[in-house]
Amino acid sequence: MTLSLPRPHPLALGLIAACACGLAHAEDAAEREAKRLDAVVVIADRATTATKTDTRLIETPQAISVVTAEQAADRGAQNLQEVLRYSAGAVAEAYGLDTRSDGSMVRGFYPVAFQDGMTRQVGTSLVPRPEVYTMERVELLRGPSSMLYGAGASGGVLNLVSKRPQFQSAGEIGLSYGTNQRKQLQFDLTGALNDAGTVAGRIVGVARDAQLQVDGLPDDRLVLAPSITWRLSDATQLTFLGLWQKDETGSSQQFLPVAASIHALKGRRIPSHRLLGEPDADRLDSRQASGALLFEHAFSDSVKLNSAVRYARSRTKFTEIYPDVYSNPANPFIDTDGRLLARSVYVNNPDIDTLTTDHNLQVDFATGALRHTVLAGVDYLRFRQTAMTGFDATTPIDAFAPVYGDYTLPTLAPQARQDQSQIGVYVQDQIRWGERVTAVLGARRDRARTQVGDQPQIEDFATSYRAGVIVDAGGGFSPYLSYSESFLPIGSLDFFSQPFKPQQGRQYEVGVKWQPREQTMVTLALYDIREKNRQTNDPENVLNSVQTGEVSSKGVELEATHTLPNDFYVTASYSYNDAKVTRSNFAPEVDRQLADVPKDLASVWGVKQFDWGDTGRIRLGLGARHVGSTQSIGGNGSLRTPGYTLADALVSFDLPQWSFTVNVTNLADKDYYAPCRAFGDCFTGSGRNVTGTVTYRF
DSSP, X not given: OOOOOOSSOTTTTHHHHHHHHHHHOOOOHHHHHHTOOOOOOOOOOEESTTTSSOEEGGGOSSOEEEEEHHHHHHTTOOSHHHHTTTSTTEETTTTSSOTTOOOOEETTBOOEEEETTEEOOOTTOOOOOOOGGGEEEEEEEEXXXXXXXXXXXTTEEEEEEEOOOOSSOEEEEEEEEETTTEEEXXXXXXXXXXXXXXXXXXXXXXEEEOBOSSTTOBOEXXXXXXXXXXXXXXXXXXXXXXXXXXXXXXXXXXXXEGGGTTTOOTTOOOOTTOOOSOTTTOEEEEXXXXXXXXXEEESSSSEEEXXXXXXXXXXXXXXXXXXXOSSSTTOOXXXXXXXXXXXXXXXXXXXXEEEEEEEEEEEEEEETTEEEEEEEEEEEEEEEEEEEEEEEEEEEEESSSOOOSOOOOOOOEEEEEEEEEEEEEEEEEEEEETTTEEEEEEEEEEEEEEEETTSOOEEEEEEEEEEEEEEOOBTTEEEEEEEEEEEEOOOOBOTTSOBOOOEEEEXXXXXXXXXXXXXEEEEEEEEEEEEEEEEEEETTEEEEEEEEEEEEEEEEEEEEEEEETTTEEEEEEEEEEEEEEEEOSSGGGBTSBOTTOOSEEEEEEEEEEEXXXXXXEEEEEEEEEEEOOEEEEETTEEEEEOOEEEEEEEEEEEOSSEEEEXXXXXXXXXXXXXXXXXXXXXXXXXXXXXXXXXXXXX
16 A cells, blocks of 8 residues: 655644634635534434443443533533533532542542543542543443443443544634633644545644642643544554643642631631642642554454553652641641641652553344344553652641741652552443344453552452343333442552452442434433442551441432524533442441532533624523532541532634634632531632633634
């Protein structure tokens, strides 16, 4: 095969061309009239996360939400947590404004983060947070999902789908300015790279200079994501996805004392923007480079091979100085005037290497009246981490009139190297009976190994099952029933050097999906999750943990997406989650609401479009989201954090090539906590954020 590469190619010069076109390009008036913007309503009706095959949502017997890039941008989402703000069952910002990770909870548990179907983050490892502008969409599969994805808790799977090359030329460049001195340049260019149309490329970039809501800390980022797709033949395609990312920021959470926040007396409340660390020392700087290869080959119309591999390497330097609010939660101040807080300093500088692969064969065939889509595969994960860490006490700070610059840092020492690996073999059969009934059956076997320093290697085995059925009952109604399991290796030893058993979860889910027409989807789901082998304190040894804990999570979720006449698009959701501890050695938490998990979640978001002149349109969006109260139980009793309701807005003026957009989140600039804990600290929420963006498309 001979490839003809033009010299020079427009993609390579696209960024320069965008600036030049913005100044010099003119169109004929008649051509402009022909380019009137149609209503843009992007509603996903298919997903790959639930089955690892391209399956319609209406044929998937489990609750799944899909948030497209357009929806995320309209809602003003600036990170992965914020993308989930309007998704049913998801507490998008479980610990408020927290730059350390994208800490969301689903059905009372933490979902596992994947990217393009492969593990993105192992446990709570410090890796750079993903850039949402590089994502095509985000798919959230709710509930246990180990049958397809291996180790994970019972919350579900959060899969990020990267932007990929398109063979039709397109591009955009945007400039943003907003709250906290946010200045951002972003661009996205794609198109064919040769005359034969067999090679396509794409490059996505972001450059941001900004500050955090917390005083004195940066929020800077550089991202470059090149990708290329090569159509080797009509049946074979190879895609490379690259990523380079550099973040310079700090920890946005300051662990404000309960006594000077939610329980503060008049005039004694510490502002949510107050830095209780040090502007010259607090840092969360990360570097990451990754490359992924995605290979597809169709042996025939009924046999298809999918193969994916990704290697990622990240280096992080994390230093955080924070107040000691835990020694005496009721009164953490160390002076008689109630102003000084003792402080500690924690340093963690991990180097992380992660290799992930997933290879599967899809076979379509029929047995009588039954049509089968059988998926058989094997996936592998290898995770290695070395780190330099340190912890010590440092100088106190006046929380109400801080003076910075007086602090000490700990001596660093190497942390025990962590090596984890997991290999899993899975098989799944999607069975279609006529045009009405779809069943999904699957099983998986995993082996997970963990090695920490010189400790004995821990080896765990697990078998996970999944079964579900969904029926087209007519009128767009599709009731379904499903069962799924999860397992999560603990990867550590108890005080007596005995390995912990993996956490295990199971879920029963029943629901109905209603899709009377293409642009409408309503999902009602009821679920019952039980997770066992939860670690609790050993009553006979304070230095030990035992696995007597069990958590139950039962609830109902309603999620709806609908396009009304006259270009009005709306989404709405409501969730009720009764998550509680059913077994524990800590008696006060038994049969009580699970810590940090709200019972009620609700949201509604709508966008109305109006024509403007011959070629333009105006889009107005308004949304509201409610997060219910949370509870925390500690040795000093319980603490309840009030719920909160926030509003978001969108104003956009769009032309065929230009768009001018203003996004506002937390419209009323409400000050809230999400959540506070009986241990003594409060997590602050995000204040009002206003961002204006100008985008040129070509």
